[in-house]
Amino acid sequence: MDALGKLYTSTTIVTVNLDGKLNGITVAWVTRVSWQPPMVAVSIGKTRYSRELLDKADSFAVCILGKGAREIAEYFGTVSGRTTDKFKKYPYMMSEGNLPVPEGTIAYLECEKTGSFEAGDHRVYVGTIRRQKVLKDEEPLIFGEHKLK
Numbered sequence: 001m002d003a004l005g006k007l008y009t010s011t012t013i014v015t016v017n018l019d020g021k022l023n024g025i026t027v028a029w030v031t032r033v034s035w036q037p038p039m040v041a042v043s044i045g046k047t048r049y050s051r052e053l054l055d056k057a058d059s060f061a062v063c064i065l066g067k068g069a070r071e072i073a074e075y076f077g078t079v080s081g082r083t084t085d086k087f088k089k090y091p092y093m094m095s096e097g098n099l100p101v102p103e104g105t106i107a108y109l110e111c112e113k114t115g116s117f118e119a120g121d122h123r124v125y126v127g128t129i130r131r132q133k134v135l136k137d138e139e140p141l142i143f144g145e146h147k148l149k
């Protein structure tokens with residue numbers, strides 16, 4: 001039995017728009033870190049293409065996926081934006097802050113990147129929430145025990 005597997009989280013797609021280059025990455029390692037101002041943190045593997053983009057970006061969106069979004073979570077979580085435009089495969093909308101929000105999102109947080117630091121083989125990006133929106137009253141897609149639930 002793996003103790004870390006018992007740490008359940010919502011499944012998200014973290015998106016960026018770097019001078020018109022859109023990308024999104026499935027991220028389960030996400031958490032709230034401050035109440036006032038409202039802030040979140042996402043942990044991104046150092047080898048991911050998204051890590052390169054997030055290093056340069058000033059903002060990102062945390063798109064919280066609904067129970068029905070398993071397929072899109074797997075797609076954004078296995079294909080790399082380094083070689084593929086992931087937003088070509090699924091419909092999406094642009095947020096007020098000009099960040100892509102993919103189909104399957106039930107709520108999203110538009111964040112200003114306010115910090116980042118290394119954590120082992122990942123880099124943690126901290127965002128201050130500037131805008132947030134609920135799109136659908138649906139249960140979130142959960143990641144726990146190393147699988148989607």
Ligand SMILES: Cc1cc2nc3c(=O)[nH]c(=O)nc-3n(C[C@H](O)[C@H](O)[C@H](O)COP(=O)(O)O)c2cc1C
Pocket residue numbers: 011023024025026027028029030043044045048049050051073074076077078079080081082143148
């Ligand atoms: C359910 C699920 C959760 C994931 N969670 C994370 C995560 O928290 N951090 C991370 O760096 N990669 C995570 N991944 C892996 C990335 O989403 C995957 O490597 C992705 O293809 C990287 O895309 P990119 O190269 O366009 O950045 C997860 C994948 C899946 C399927």
